[in-house]
Amino acid sequence: MVKDYILCVDDDRTILMSLRAQLKRHYGDQYAYEIAESAEEAWEIIDELFSDGHKVDVVISDWLMPEVKGDQFLIDLHKVYPDIIKIMLTGQADQSAIERTKQYGNLAECFAKPWTIQELAETIEQAKMEQIS
Structure with a gap:
């Protein structure tokens, strides 16, 4: 059975x-x-x-990671897989990184740590509805 995936990316x-x-x-x-x-x-x-024929529906990424920061990762991801819903979690991203990711990576939302599951779920559901319409 083909499953849809949520991928979480963080160095912690x-x-x-x-x-x-x-x-x-x-x-x-x-x-x-x-x-x-x-x-x-x-x-x-x-x-x-x-x-393997699966679909990645959502990627939730930290911003401050070694080597490649989350904003660049999500922008690069958007170029290859534009339909993936992209969300950033951060305690440290600057506003310009967030805006750049929204503009070039179709960032659905950026949440400060700590986040709530309600915020994440609402964003995922809203982004899915926008994809349908």
Whole structure:
């Protein structure tokens, strides 16, 4: 069975585990969930999932990560997979990085850490509705 995925990207494993647990509690089996600790690892997962016939519906990425920051990752992701819903979580992104990602990466929303699952879920649902219309 082909599953839709939510991919969470953050260099802090504790954040990843918390985020994945919240998403699982909220969405249950509606999605499958993957985590990546870097943009490079995220690309590997995304490419593998798509090559296996799966769909990545949502990518939730931290901004401040080593090597490739979340804004550049999401902008690059948009160039290859424009239909993926892109959300950024951050405690440290500057406003120009957020605006650049909205303009060039079709960023659905940027949330400051700590976030709430209600905020994330509302953003995901709203972005999905916008894709349909």
